[in-house]
Amino acid sequence: MLIDRIIGVAALLLAAVYLYATAQIPTLEIGDPLGPKAFPRLLGIALIAAAILLFVETLKADKAAEDKAPRGNLHHLWLIGGVTAWTALYFGVFDLAGYLVATTIYLLVLTSVFNRGKRMANILTSVLFALGSYILFVGILGVSLAKGVPPIDAISTGVDSGWKSAVAVAKSMFGR
Amino acid sequence: MDTLSHILHGFNVALMPINLWYTFLGCFMGTIIGILPGIGPAAGIGLLIPITFGMDPTSALIMMAGIYYGAMYGGSTTSILINTPGEASSVMTALDGYQMAKNGRAGAALAVSAIGSFIAGTFGIIALTLLAVPLAAIALKFGPAEYFCLMLFALAAVSSLTGKSAAKGIISTLLGLMVATIGIDLQSGQPRYTMGVPELQDGVGFLVVVVGMFAIGEVFSNLEEHIKGKAEIIRLKGRLWLTAEEWRRSILPIIRGGLIGFFKGVLPGAGATIATMLSYTVEKRISKTPEKFGTGMIEGVAGPEAANNAATCGAMVPLLTLGIPGSGATAVLMGAFIMYGIQPGPLLFEKRPDLVWGLVDSMYIGNIMLLILNLPLIGLFVRILYIPTGILLSLILAISAIGVYSINGNTLELQMALMFGVIGYLFRKIDIPLAPMVLALVLGGIMEQSFRQAMTISGADPKVFVGSGICVTLLVLAVVMLVLPVVLPRLRAMKAGPEDLDS
Numbered sequence: 001m002l003i004d005r006i007i008g009v010a011a012l013l014l015a016a017v018y019l020y021a022t023a024q025i026p027t028l029e030i031g032d033p034l035g036p037k038a039f040p041r042l043l044g045i046a047l048i049a050a051a052i053l054l055f056v057e058t059l060k061a062d063k064a065a066e067d068k069a070p071r072g073n074l075h076h077l078w079l080i081g082g083v084t085a086w087t088a089l090y091f092g093v094f095d096l097a098g099y100l101v102a103t104t105i106y107l108l109v110l111t112s113v114f115n116r117g118k119r120m121a122n123i124l125t126s127v128l129f130a131l132g133s134y135i136l137f138v139g140i141l142g143v144s145l146a147k148g149v150p151p152i153d154a155i156s157t158g159v160d161s162g163w164k165s166a167v168a169v170a171k172s173m174f175g176r
Numbered sequence: 177m178d179t180l181s182h183i184l185h186g187f188n189v190a191l192m193p194i195n196l197w198y199t200f201l202g203c204f205m206g207t208i209i210g211i212l213p214g215i216g217p218a219a220g221i222g223l224l225i226p227i228t229f230g231m232d233p234t235s236a237l238i239m240m241a242g243i244y245y246g247a248m249y250g251g252s253t254t255s256i257l258i259n260t261p262g263e264a265s266s267v268m269t270a271l272d273g274y275q276m277a278k279n280g281r282a283g284a285a286l287a288v289s290a291i292g293s294f295i296a297g298t299f300g301i302i303a304l305t306l307l308a309v310p311l312a313a314i315a316l317k318f319g320p321a322e323y324f325c326l327m328l329f330a331l332a333a334v335s336s337l338t339g340k341s342a343a344k345g346i347i348s349t350l351l352g353l354m355v356a357t358i359g360i361d362l363q364s365g366q367p368r369y370t371m372g373v374p375e376l377q378d379g380v381g382f383l384v385v386v387v388g389m390f391a392i393g394e395v396f397s398n399l400e401e402h403i404k405g406k407a408e409i410i411r412l413k414g415r416l417w418l419t420a421e422e423w424r425r426s427i428l429p430i431i432r433g434g435l436i437g438f439f440k441g442v443l444p445g446a447g448a449t450i451a452t453m454l455s456y457t458v459e460k461r462i463s464k465t466p467e468k469f470g471t472g473m474i475e476g477v478a479g480p481e482a483a484n485n486a487a488t489c490g491a492m493v494p495l496l497t498l499g500i501p502g503s504g505a506t507a508v509l510m511g512a513f514i515m516y517g518i519q520p521g522p523l524l525f526e527k528r529p530d531l532v533w534g535l536v537d538s539m540y541i542g543n544i545m546l547l548i549l550n551l552p553l554i555g556l557f558v559r560i561l562y563i564p565t566g567i568l569l570s571l572i573l574a575i576s577a578i579g580v581y582s583i584n585g586n587t588l589e590l591q592m593a594l595m596f597g598v599i600g601y602l603f604r605k606i607d608i609p610l611a612p613m614v615l616a617l618v619l620g621g622i623m624e625q626s627f628r629q630a631m632t633i634s635g636a637d638p639k640v641f642v643g644s645g646i647c648v649t650l651l652v653l654a655v656v657m658l659v660l661p662v663v664l665p666r667l668r669a670m671k672a673g674p675e676d677l678d679s
Contacts, residue, residue: 003606004341011347018354021369034631036361036368039624043357047350054343076400083399084598087392087573091590094581103574110573114402114566125567133578143226143582 004058011051019044086110098148098156103130131159139163179309186533190541195238198231199538202239203545206246211560213254214398215572216263217247217505218614219390222383223575225512226582233516234531238538240512241492244505245297245539248448248488249546252289252481253554256282257410258561265448265484268456272469272476277410279472287416288426288474289481290550296434296482297543300489303438304496305536308525311497315522320629321640325650327623330500331616332654333445339609342658348603352613355380356620363628375588382511384580385617388593389610390504391576393600395569402565409561416551418474426478429459433482440483441490444502445657448487455483489539496520496532500619504611507618514618 022040090106097105107126115122137143138160147156189195209220221243228236251266256273269289276285318326335345358369359379370376418426433455440451459479460469469476491506499521501507513520518531525532549557580593603610634640642648 007344007347007606007608014351018369025366025368027364027366034628034636036364036366038631039627040354040357040368043350043353047347047354050343050346050350053346054341057341057343076403079403080396080400080598080601083396084594087594087597088591091577091587091594094577094587094590099578099581103577107570107574110570111567114399114570115564116566118564121564122567125571129571129574133574137226137578137582141227141229143229143578144585145578145581146585146587 004054008051008054008058011047011054015044015047015051018047083110095146096149096152097146098152099145100130100134100155100159101148101152102146103133134159135163139167182529182533183305183537185530186535186537189234189530189534190238190538194232195235195534195538196541198235198239199242199542200545202242203246203249203542203549206243206248207250207546207549207557208560209243210247210250210263211253211557212568213258213260213561213565214394214569216251216390216394217244218386218508218611219394220247221505221508221512222386223391223572223579225383225515226579228512229582233518234534236516237513237518237531237535240509241535241539242542244509245485245488245542246546246549247505248484249290249293249297249550250557251484252293252477253286253550253558254561256285256289256477257412257558258408263448265452265487267449268452268480269477269484271456272471272473274410275470275472276474276477281472281474282410282412283416284418284422284474285477286412286554287418287551288422288478290547290554291418292426292430292433292478292482293485293550294543294547295430296437296486297489297546298540299434300438300441300486301536301539301543303486304489304493304539307442307493308497308532308536311493312522312525315498318522318646319644320626320633321643322646322650323626324623324630325641325647325654326498327500327619327626329650329654329657330444330494330502331612331619332657333443334502334612334615335445336657336660337445337447337450338611340607344608345612346658348608348610348612349616352616353620353623355385355613356617357624362621362625373588375586379621380592380617381580381583381589382515382617383583384589384593385596386508386511386614387576387579388596389600389603389614390508391572391579392593392597393604393610395572395576396597396601397604398565398569402569412555412558416554422474425474429455429475429479430482432458433479433484434486437483437486437488438490441487441502442493444494444500447491447503448484451483451487452480455479492536492539496524496536497522499524499622501615504614507611507615510618 019041022037022044025037027035027037086106086109090102094102104126107129108122111122111126112119134145134156138145147153190199205224206220209215209217221240224243228239248263248265251261251263252269252273255261255266255270256277259270259274261267261270273285273289276282331349335349336342339345356379358376360367360377367377436455436458437448437451440454441447456476456479459475460466463469463473463475491502495501495506495510499510499519501510510520518524518528576593577590580589581587583589600610630640631638642651
């Protein structure tokens with residue numbers, strides 16, 4: 001199978017790069033007889049051996065002569081590529097736009113692509129999820145999520161203080 | 177007697193109201209994760225670790241374990257009702273479970289998997305309780321060389337038994353070990369493979385890899401499936417109980433499945449997936465009507481489901497007593513232990529008996545909770561399946577972002593998680609198993625340390641690794657593990673089905 005040969009070649013290349021990078025680690029001879037290079041060197045050599053083993057396996061498989069039809073197609077590749085790029089963009093503006101805004105927009109686009117035709121449900125899900133998860137993690141669990149740069153951070157601060165005053169009101173109502 | 181008092185004291189810990197609550201929470205979320213298509217136990221534990229930040233370690237680990245066995249429990253529902261196994265370990269359940277559902281016996285299929293899981297799970301925990309003490313006592317005698325050989329054996333077993341090709345499993349393992357070497361070397365203080373990126377000095381975050389490969393990568397695979405077409409959900413009707421005839425047919429498969437599952441679970445690499453396949457094969461072979469398997473035979477549901485859950489308990493044995501997980505999901509569980517500054521292994525039984533036995537004993541209680549969640553309340557959980565897949569998968573991506581970002585507040589780690597997501601997606605495409613890589617990543621640091629300690633003790637003489645009977649035995653077993661699939665083509669044929677161990 002062609003794909004297995006490609007994996008084998010990729011593994012060999014990776015082993016070479018890794019072994020080269022290992023050789024670049026500076027060593028100071030103190031105490032430790034092996035130093036930081038020995039174990040990685042073993043790993044690099046083992047990866048070369050594994051790649052050779054894979055080539056041997058492919059030879060056997062070729063003799064058995066079976067080839068499945070390639071799975072997936074170009075359309076799927078575009079799809080996954082698109083989602084990856086969109087997610088990379090989301091992560092890229094995460095600090096800048098803040099969790100609330102970035103997540104809402106990110107989800108709006110994703111859901112309208114993958115849950116087509118249900119516009120109202122998608123908008124509601126995106127907004128409510130971003131808001132709800134922000135309150136859960138920041139307000140209740142005390143985990144910090146990106147607020148965003150001014151003036152966007154006003155939204156996060158607003159949600160935060162809104163939640164806090166809601167809790168305060170609830171507490172006073174139940175007399176605690 | 178000392179041990180007995182520790183075990184009993186564990187119930188004190190497990191029965192504390194706060195821990196009961198976390199057991200319930202873990203089982204509850206585990207059930208949801210098990211039912212949700214497109215998210216397995218490993219991803220579930222990884223994604224939910226941030227929620228436990230700031231919790232008492234015992235409570236946090238009780239909850240994590242609950243998520244783990246809860247997810248293994250809940251996986252059967254998806255197999256039975258939509259014929260889409262969420263986990264590799266539920267593939268066998270789908271064969272006859274889905275057919276039973278189509279024949280109008282969905283209630284019986286769900287009931288037998290819940291009851292079988294409960295019986296086998298409880299048996300598994302008892303066996304875990306009995307086996308843990310002697311095994312931990314043996315492991316206490318292990319030196320660094322023995323530990324290194326043991327890890328080598330575990331990795332060899334996982335590499336060769338997960339997936340179809342041993343070479344690909346080994347490559348996956350080595351990649352994990354290589355990623356583990358990134359960062360500052362603890363002994364010499366030298367940065368390795370950091371490429372001058374300061375964020376890499378502490379190494380590649382464990383959760384970054386887990387969330388990337390198991391959550392993001394899995395979502396990518398599922399998105400692809402999603403646009404191909406939608407699975408039909410079979411409506412749950414009829415009583416959630418078994419007829420007397422079905423009881424009679426199920427009880428022996430449950431017992432056999434429980435035994436097979438536990439022992440397979442203890443062994444590294446074999447795990448739940450192979451246990452379910454073995455149980456299914458056994459039931460089919462001893463059945464008087466083997467030709468009816470695949471058309472809705474209750475034995476084909478009862479056996480594998482029991483095996484699945486007994487294996488889950490079995491897998492806790494090496495994790496707790498040796499500190500060596502044998503599967504993807506237990507590797508993530510071990511990662512959670514380490515994040516709490518707790519190193520599982522024999523010493524833990526001496527240092528923190530309250531934690532170990534509190535955790536083990538909480539599993540007895542969790543198992544009862546799961547029976548309730550999965551039998552009378554299953555109707556509520558089934559509704560989760562009606563969430564549109566497009567929305568569900570989008571939300572999992574956003575939750576992944578929260579999970580990774582909440583660790584260090586670092587967007588570079590987000591991008592790295594995405595990168596591992598793409599790698600995980602590609603690996604699924606080209607049949608490279610993911611579990612070995614994650615296992616190797618967890619063990620990598622400890623493995624290198626014991627390697628170097630052993631070499632330091634022996635004065636850089638590699639003969640130290642064949643210096644004791646335990647070492648030699650483990651090394652021989654490791655070699656056998658790697659050679660076995662080549663020698664035994666029948667074993668290969670048997671595991672030609674699912675691609676991934678219980679990831």
